[in-house]
Every structure is written in C-alpha cells, then in structure tokens.
Amino acid sequence: MIERLSEIFSEIKLAYKIVEEVVKNTSIMRSKTLEALTQVKGIYIKCENFQRTGSFKFRGAWNALSHLSKDKKKKGVIAHSSGNHAQAVALAAKILGIKAVIVMPENTSEFKKKATENYGAEIIYSGNKPKDRAIMAEKLAEERELSLIHPHNDYQVIFGAGTVAYELLREIGKLDLILAPVGGGGLISGTAIAAKGLLPNIQVIGVEPQNADDAYRSFKSGTRLLVENPDTIADGLRTSLGENTFPIIQEHVDDIITVSEEQIFKSMMFYLERMKIVAEPSGAVSLAPLLFNLLNKKLVKNKRIGVILSGGNVDLLQFFSKFKSSDIKS
C-alpha cells in the first residue's frame, strides 16, 4: 500500500517538474473574516481561478500533452468538453505548437466558445448530451489519428491536477485537511496522492453538489454509480466519476460530503463580496463545508485547512440575470 502510494506520488513530483515552467504559481489567499467566522486557525485558499485559462485544468492538459510522443504531437490532439478542459487543452496545444480539435455541445455559452476559439483550437459541435460528445470525439480521433485527451481518466491529467495540492503544501507546510471539489474525480484524486504523499496523516475530503452526488453515493456504497444530467449551478461538476479516478478515491480520499445549491451560491458570493475574487460555482463548492459548518468539529477546531478554489470561469452578467436580487439575498 505505502509502496504504491510512493510510486504514484513520484509521478506527481515528475509532473510538477514538467508543469512548473509554464503554469502560474497561483496565490494562496487568507481572509481574517473567514477565519473569524469559522473559528479555524488558518484557511489557505489556493486560487486556481488565477491559473492560466482560469482553472486548474491547464496543469493536467499541459502535463498530458507534454507526455505525448513526437509523432503524436505532430498529428494533433482532440478533447471533448463544454468548459475548462477545452480551454486548457486549446492553450497548451497552442503553446506547444500542436493542432487541437475540441468537441463541444451546441449549447455551450458564447463566453466559453470564444475563449476556446481565442486559443486557436478548431471547434466541432456535437449534440448536447455528454455521450454524443464522447462518441463524436472518439470517432474523430480515429479518423484523423488524433490523441484523445480525456478530462479526468487520463493519468497524466490526474497527476497534473495533483500539482495544485503539491504546490500548496510545499509553500504552506503542514496542513491538517484539504478540501477539493469533485466532478469526474481528477482533481480530488491528484490532490489525495499529492497530499498523502507529502503528509501521510493529512485528511483529504472531496466536496460535491447534492444534486450531482454520484461520487458521494459511489464512495459510500463501494460501487461506481453514475448520475445522468444532474441539475446544479456547479456546471463543471455534473460529470460522473471515472473508471480510473474512483479506485484512487476509494483508497486515498478520507470522505466525500455534499453541499446544497444555496450553499454553493453563497460560497461563490462570499468570494465575490468579501474576498473580491471570482470563483465559478464549481470552484466555490470546496468553501461551503467551512462556511456552513458541515464538518466534524475535531477536523476543524484549531486546525490549518487548505481549500482548493479550482476555477473562475463564470459569465457573471449572464449568471446574475437568472436571479432576482430578492431571491438570493436572504
């Protein structure tokens, strides 16, 4: 067991050597207000919303693309994503001089389409279901001999994602607990490997929307369960756990907890109003357990806690136009 962890942890250290040169060493922020509110000794927020392309996904994309053979780099890559992974692959490919094709659903927001186009990727629209995207991407990958970069099942993507926690812990030193969002499971898997690799006794807890609680149910039941078209404002966390991430989560993650839509929204607003930073709903979920006191006191009291704020890609104008001020001010 320990041997397996140390082996897989060395992959993260290797990934860090690869991504270090090009990713931003993102700020770690603290908030006196937040620490006073939650009575936690120290809360260290790793701001991957400040990462290139606006989310941690750039780390995994860069690591995965860097690992491709010369021949595969020449032929190009393909990814399917409606969001952050698309932008990340597009920029990484652009910098590396690799051709990139992104398969997106037709109903992707203009905001995200433009961002991906700006990075020079070819965009191909599939239907609106995640399955359509995946089928289309696999078909195109074969036809055009492109390497498919999976958003969370690719081990190099997982190791790249793990560099967020690795960088946080190298800078801050000992933490007692790390909280990270859970969607397909790439970030929480990488986080767990990096954190336990550096600090065997650290707690790693994944945070998931109640409305997309496949990881929670999978973790508790021991069987990977899927969720179909979940309805949550945390659009980056609608995916189900992957085949490769679930076993890592079972072995190295200590718990998964779920949070409500209102808690996600209010966490995002806390970042906006009190800390003056933009977190997308999927990036804000990991703050909710602290803000709403959802964790066992023992885990929190007088502890030092890391929070991974995974991304900041949200069209606030469009987002707020869905709400009336009175709906959410309560």
Add this chain to the structure above:
Amino acid sequence: MIERLSEIFSEIKLAYKIVEEVVKNTSIMRSKTLEALTQVKGIYIKCENFQRTGSFKFRGAWNALSHLSKDKKKKGVIAHSSGNHAQAVALAAKILGIKAVIVMPENTSEFKKKATENYGAEIIYSGNKPKDRAIMAEKLAEERELSLIHPHNDYQVIFGAGTVAYELLREIGKLDLILAPVGGGGLISGTAIAAKGLLPNIQVIGVEPQNADDAYRSFKSGTRLLVENPDTIADGLRTSLGENTFPIIQEHVDDIITVSEEQIFKSMMFYLERMKIVAEPSGAVSLAPLLFNLLNKKLVKNKRIGVILSGGNVDLLQFFSKFKSSDIKS
C-alpha cells in the same frame, strides 16, 4: 522644492510604520494577457480591493486615527461618506476602541450600510446631497466634541493613502509610471509624494471619469474647479478635488487624463472576466488608459508600469441588474 518633497515624503515613511502592522500587504498581480494586449513590458497591479474593508481607504483612516491625542480618541470620531471612507473609519475605530459616528446619505445602498454597521459604527442619515452630509457632520462634531476625519483633505489620510505606492515600489523596485484614480485627490496626492520620493524620475498620472472631470480641468487651468452631482458609474470619484490635495497634485503629478463610462465599465469587466478579481468602477479607472491605449507611446513601450486598483466594493448583483447583457457585450 526637493527639500519640500523630502520632508513630505518622510511623513509617508512614518505613516507606513504606523499602518504596516495592521493593514494587509496586498497582492501585486500581473496578467500575461494584459501585457500582450498592451505591449507593456510589465504591468504591476496593486490590489487594494483585497485591503481590509475592501479599499485603500483603510490605510488613511488608520493613520489619521492613530495620530489623534488620547483625549480625542476618548471623545470619538465622525466621518461623512457614502462609501469606502465610512467603512474604513468604522473598522479603524473599532480596532482602536474609539467611538465612531458616520453620516451617510439616506440613499446609500443596503450593501454599504450593512458593512458600516457591521464594523460597529453609529450611522446617522443626512439628506442626499454631499453638502448636507458635510454640514451635518460638522454640526455633530462640534456638539458632541468628535474629531472629524475628512476623506481626503486630512494630511494624515493623504499620507496613509501614499503607503499604497510606497509598498508597491518597495516590493517591485523601479517603475517608470504609476496610474491611480482621482476623486477628492487623496490617493493621487499620496501616490505622487511616495513615488517621487522614492524615484524622482517616475511619472505619476491620475485617471478620472470624463463625466466628473473637475481634476482634469483644474489641473489644466491651474484653478481648482468644482463639479456638481456628476453622473458616473465610478461613484467613489464623484467628489471634487480638495483644498489640500490640489496644490500637491499641481506640484507633483505629471498629468491627469480622463476616461469614458464605457472604458471604465470594460476595465471592470477585464478584471472580472480575465483576471478573476472584483474591482469597483472607481477602482478600475486606472486600468483604462492601458487597456484603451490612451497614453503616449513613449510612456508605455517597454516600460514597467504600476496600476493602483483602489477598491472592490461593488454590489455586482445590483450593478448588473441595471444592464441588459446585450447592452454591454459589444
């Protein structure tokens, strides 16, 4: 001349010793996208939106309150403000154990009222005109023997504001130019003293909304001109220059330029969408000259430029509810 500057500069160094212990040493952010767009060598954004109470005003309030005699501290302070100065005085007073009274217009947003109340200040509502506030505050100051803390005419407030540029330059080293917003002139005055004190050849340029261009007109004409009820989204910059700030600006500021409402809005959106940080319109004005290429090329090309982002107190929900998405996406 040089002597006068060195004397007044020593006041800023003194102020920094006083505020250093309690203010946040705010982040300095860079953006590859911004530097590529503007072809500037280095743009260093001093993020006072992350300052305690959400704006640079806390520095001046802390410095001014710290300079009061024991007797005056016992009797308490009063300030008139609809915004950031109110919150700053309220928090500084709370920490120092001083009683604070804030005179606010009745039409102050709930957002700002609550923030000020949370810091424990007594709020008294005046009419809606700035003059009513000032008259009410002066009357109360006399009746209750409170020390009036003026938002920009108080020299200790000016020296406190100057610690923003002082801190920036101490961390970054040589810059060629600093851009700062201009309202009552406290920030730009302090910035000019600090910057020229450290680097005699640095350029200091103030940025003001076209719709509230009293500083621009005063600077060009050599006579302090006032503006009445200007209509700008940069609500913190509606004030006219003060008696004490205008002479400092005349002597130590190199230029004042004005920016349009659209440019202010788009600068704020650049911070939100590309840099993932919340700037209030008044805080975003100083980015506009770079983003919209309003400066002489000689001042910009291959230069290192500091931008003071002065605050982040904006109720985004309410702010965006005024716009239709289509109005501003152009």
